[in-house]
Amino acid sequence: MSTATEEYTTDRLSRRGVLTGLLAAGVGGGVFTFAAWFILRMTSWPAFNTSNMTYALSTAATLLLLAVVGTLVVLWALDEQRAARRREAELESHEPEPGPDGNVGRTVPDLVLHRPRWRVWLTYLVSYLSPAALIVSTTAIPLSSTRLYLDGIHIDQGFRTQFLTRTATTLANQDMNYIDLPTYYPLGWFWLGGRMANLLDMPGWEVYQPWALVSLGVAASLLVPVWQRITGSLPVAVGIALVSTAVMLVMASEEPYGAVAALGAPAATVLAGRALRGSWFALVGTAIFLGVSASFYTLYTAVVALSVVALGTVFAILVLRSWAPILRLIVLGSISLSIAALVWTPYLWRTVTGHPTDGSTAPHYLPVEGAQIPAPFLSLSLVGILCLIGLVWLVLRFSTNDARSMTIGLIGIYLWSLASMIATLAGTTLLGFRVDTLIVLQLSTAGVLALAELRLSGLDVLYPDRLRARGRRYVTIIMVLILTAAGLHYAQQIPVQNQRAIDRAHSDTDGYGERADRYAADAGRYYAQIDEEIRSHGHDPLDTVVLTDEINFLAYNPYFGFQAFTSHYANPLGEFRARNDTILRWAESSWASSPEKFTAILDDAPWRSPDVFLLRGTLDVSEDAAPNAGWKSHIAEDIYPNNPNVRYRSIYFDPDAFSGEDWETTQIGPFVVATRVKGAS
Structure with missing residues (x-):
C-alpha cells in the first residue's frame, strides 16, 4: 500500500x-x-x-x-x-523516457x-x-x-x-x-x-x-x-x-494458556487466507499455530479452525473456483493434527480402546455473557471506538484479500457464539462467552490497520491539494x-x-x-503439617491417593485425588459420577460397618482406593453423635443449565470407621487426617 x-x-x-x-x-x-x-x-x-x-x-x-x-x-x-x-x-x-513497449514514462x-x-x-x-x-x-x-x-x-x-x-x-x-x-x-x-x-x-x-x-x-x-x-x-x-x-x-x-492462543487468532485468519491462495510459507505457519494452539487451548483452536474451513470453502467456490484451496486445507489440517497428536494421543487411545468414560461436562456453563451476542463496537470506550473503526474498515476493504479473510474469520467467531446458544437445546454449550476476547481482538486489529491506512491515504483523499x-x-x-x-x-x-x-x-x-498482604492466613496454613503427617507414614505424594474436598491442598501438593472437585475440570476417563456415587455409599456405610468391613468396602472399588482421608472435624466425637457430627467432606454435582452450575453436597464419615488397625488418625487444625497404615490388610 x-x-x-x-x-x-x-x-x-x-x-x-x-x-x-x-x-x-x-x-x-x-x-x-x-x-x-x-x-x-x-x-x-x-x-x-x-x-x-x-x-x-x-x-x-x-x-x-x-x-x-x-x-x-x-x-x-x-x-x-x-x-x-x-x-x-x-x-x-x-525527463520521461520511452520504454521497451514504446510508451513514454518515468522510471x-x-x-x-x-x-x-x-x-x-x-x-x-x-x-x-x-x-x-x-x-x-x-x-x-x-x-x-x-x-x-x-x-x-x-x-x-x-x-x-x-x-x-x-x-x-x-x-x-x-x-x-x-x-x-x-x-x-x-x-x-x-x-x-x-x-x-x-x-x-x-x-x-x-x-x-x-x-x-x-x-x-x-x-x-x-x-x-x-x-x-x-x-x-x-x-x-x-x-x-x-x-x-x-x-x-x-x-x-x-487464563494465560488461553490468552497465548487468543493473541495469534487475528494473524492466523490472515495467514490462513494467504495459505489457501497458494502461499506455502503461510500454510506452514498457520498449521504450526493451530497445532500448538490445540496443545494449549482447544476452544480457541476450534473457533479459528472453523474460520479456516470457512475461508477454504469461500475461496474454493466463490473466489478461485478451484479445488486447490480444499487440497491446501487438507494439508494444513494434517500438519496441525500431527502436532496436536503429540498431546492428545494418550487420551484418545484410552477412549477408543474401551476405557469407561463419563463424557465431558466442561461445556456445561452458561453465564449471562453466553446468552448475549457481543457488540464491542457499540461500547462507549476507547476499545469500542477502535472496534467500530475496524468494523467500518472491514466493510469498506472487503474486496481486498486480507480484509476479506479477517471478515470471514470474524463471521466464523460470531457463528460460534450463536451456535453455543442454540446448543443449549442439546443440553450443552460451546462456551460462547469465551469468544468475546477473539471478537474484540479481531476488530481492534482491524481498527489499527484502518488508522494506519487513514494516516497514509485518507487525508490525501479529503485534502488532495x-x-x-x-x-x-x-x-x-x-x-x-x-x-x-x-x-x-x-x-x-x-x-x-x-x-x-x-x-x-x-x-x-x-x-x-x-x-501476601500479611493478614492472618486461612486453614491453608496447616497444609505443610498435613503433608508432613502423610509422609511420616511412608506415603510418597507421587503414589498416594487422597480423598478430600480441599482442592487447594491438592493444588499445592502433588498428591493424587480420589475425586476431582467438580465434574467440569474432571477427566471423563475418571468416571466422575460413578465416583460420586461410590463416595456417598462409603459415607453411608461408615455408620453401619465395623472398621475392618469399612476398609474392605473401600478396597472393593473399581479404582484405586484412598490412602488418605483429609476431612473437616475433630477427634473428640462422642459415641452417640448424630451422623451430621461426623467428619465432613463435600461432593460436587453438575446442575447445568442452572447458574451457578455446581451444587455442593455435604457428606459425613463415622469416625469409628477409622478406629481399626488399618488407619492412623491425627488432628491438625480444623482437619482430621486419616492415613492408611502401609502393609495393613
Whole structure:
C-alpha cells in the first residue's frame, strides 16, 4: 500500500528475516519478562490491596514505555516521509523516457532510507520487546508482592495450579488429579511450565506466576515480527501488538494458556487466507499455530479452525473456483493434527480402546455473557471506538484479500457464539462467552490497520491539494501523540480492571501458608503439617491417593485425588459420577460397618482406593453423635443449565470407621487426617 509520497511496506521482512525476527522476539520477550520478574521478586513493596504504591509504579512504567515507543515510531515514520519526498523530487527531475513497449514514462527510483544504525537497532529492540514490557508494567509490577498469579487460588485457578503442580513432578502425560490416567485438558502450556519449575527448582504452584508472565511475554512479542511480515510496516506491527496485548490483559489474562492462543487468532485468519491462495510459507505457519494452539487451548483452536474451513470453502467456490484451496486445507489440517497428536494421543487411545468414560461436562456453563451476542463496537470506550473503526474498515476493504479473510474469520467467531446458544437445546454449550476476547481482538486489529491506512491515504483523499510535507509531518506527530495518550489512558486502567484478581492473589493463602498482604492466613496454613503427617507414614505424594474436598491442598501438593472437585475440570476417563456415587455409599456405610468391613468396602472399588482421608472435624466425637457430627467432606454435582452450575453436597464419615488397625488418625487444625497404615490388610 502506498501514496504519492509515502509507502506502507518499507519494513517487510523476508522469509529468513521473519524467522530470525520470531526467534529474536520470542527469546527476547521471554528473557526480558523473566529478568523483570526476577528483579521484582527481590523487592519488598506493599501489597496491591493495601497500598497504591505498585499501582503508581505500574502507571509510571507504562508511561515511560509508551513514550519511548511513540518517540521511536514518530522518528521512523518521519524517516520514511523524508525518503519519499527525496524520491518524488528525483522522479520529477527526470525527463520521461520511452520504454521497451514504446510508451513514454518515468522510471520510479527505489526508496532510499537514511537512518543511523544505532537508531535502527534501538527501534527494533524496543519494538520487539514492548509487548512484553507492557505485561511487566501492567501486571508483573502489581503482582510483585505476591507469589500467586491473578485470582490467587480461587475456583478455576485452583485446578490450573493443581495441573502445573502435577507437571512439575513428571515428564509424562499425566492427569492433574486421577492416578494412572492421561490428561484430558491440553498438556502443552502446563508441561512447559513444569520444565520451568524444574529449571528454577521451584514447586509447580509457585512457578505459575513467572511462567504465566513469561509465556504471555513471548506470545505478545511474537506478534511484532508476524504482523511486520503481514503488513510490511514496523510501526503498524507494534501498534497491533500493543493493542492486542492490552486487550488480552483486560479480557483473558487470568487464563494465560488461553490468552497465548487468543493473541495469534487475528494473524492466523490472515495467514490462513494467504495459505489457501497458494502461499506455502503461510500454510506452514498457520498449521504450526493451530497445532500448538490445540496443545494449549482447544476452544480457541476450534473457533479459528472453523474460520479456516470457512475461508477454504469461500475461496474454493466463490473466489478461485478451484479445488486447490480444499487440497491446501487438507494439508494444513494434517500438519496441525500431527502436532496436536503429540498431546492428545494418550487420551484418545484410552477412549477408543474401551476405557469407561463419563463424557465431558466442561461445556456445561452458561453465564449471562453466553446468552448475549457481543457488540464491542457499540461500547462507549476507547476499545469500542477502535472496534467500530475496524468494523467500518472491514466493510469498506472487503474486496481486498486480507480484509476479506479477517471478515470471514470474524463471521466464523460470531457463528460460534450463536451456535453455543442454540446448543443449549442439546443440553450443552460451546462456551460462547469465551469468544468475546477473539471478537474484540479481531476488530481492534482491524481498527489499527484502518488508522494506519487513514494516516497514509485518507487525508490525501479529503485534502488532495492542501497537505504538504510539513502538514504530513504534523499529521504523523499528532496522530502518534493522540494514540499514545489513548493507549496510556487504557493501559493504566489494566490494574484497575484486574483489581479483584490482583487482590485475590494477595489475600489468598499460598503454598507456604502465608498471605501476601500479611493478614492472618486461612486453614491453608496447616497444609505443610498435613503433608508432613502423610509422609511420616511412608506415603510418597507421587503414589498416594487422597480423598478430600480441599482442592487447594491438592493444588499445592502433588498428591493424587480420589475425586476431582467438580465434574467440569474432571477427566471423563475418571468416571466422575460413578465416583460420586461410590463416595456417598462409603459415607453411608461408615455408620453401619465395623472398621475392618469399612476398609474392605473401600478396597472393593473399581479404582484405586484412598490412602488418605483429609476431612473437616475433630477427634473428640462422642459415641452417640448424630451422623451430621461426623467428619465432613463435600461432593460436587453438575446442575447445568442452572447458574451457578455446581451444587455442593455435604457428606459425613463415622469416625469409628477409622478406629481399626488399618488407619492412623491425627488432628491438625480444623482437619482430621486419616492415613492408611502401609502393609495393613
